[in-house]
Amino acid sequence: MPDAGTRQSLQVGDCAPDFSLPNQFGEPISLSGLRGTAVALVFYPFAFSGICTGELGELRDHRAEFTSAGVRLLAVSVDSKYTLRAYSEAEGHGFDLLADFWPHGEVSAAYGVFDAVRGMAGRSTFLISGDGTIADAFSTPTGQARPLARYRQALARL
Template sequence: MDDAGTGQGVRAGDTAPDFSLPNQFGEPVSLSGLRGTPVAVVFYPFAFSGICTAELCGLRDNFASFRRADVRLLAVSVDSKYTLRAYAQAERYEFDLLADFWPHGEAARSYGAFDAERGMATRSTFVIDAAGMVRDVFSTPSGQARPLERYRQALAAL
């Protein structure tokens, strides 16, 4: 696991890059619109894939931790909003799934969390405080899930 960051991307202490993406219902969600609330931006490769589903189901099953910390959970992939709506319904996700579909992976690129060779977001998480500053960054290589304990540590540090 790379706790130091995601290569040349956004690091702890940086101001989080703003984005505006549609959620699974087509409603725009912008990071700047959430100022005043801590946010966890969870980039993941693809809806309905095995490891991504296991990770997001783990977040779903531990969603109370995010609520207690008053942290807004945003899961972001390059899938379309239509795919994300079906995915959210199938897995009963109560948090926003954001479509970084077009321009393809633009939000992930702005965070340094995009694999251009494979055309997908990397497994990278950015925990952002209410003022818009990145407080924690962690990621795992392709094929490895992020441990739930790492989320707990990040939420506790807010």
């Protein structure tokens, strides 16, 4: 089976599927509730894993670039909100970590990045404009981090 990170059913210009997921504090976050604000939706496999921790740490350290571009950073994994809270506290992320825990991977699947064999989200990012359309999308295979330069390129497209 191909790696979930290498296939995407959604393309630039498509309407981003709406969702509502709890963040690490159990607060519901919905895409429709953020209408008018650009969103970087960052899918990653698992909290506390090496590559994911490195990627999210880099985003944390460069969060001001997203903020100054008017982009809300949301990271999504299939972990529970309890795991995500411990992860966020340990790493000091400072942005929302969303739990696509139950139904397991439903939002990841809606975005075409759920790997049903491994039970995890692929490593994919969608930059969603304030009107809810996908402005950019990119991914890397499992085991390969997304470069910060690619995020910067996506932010420049807004």
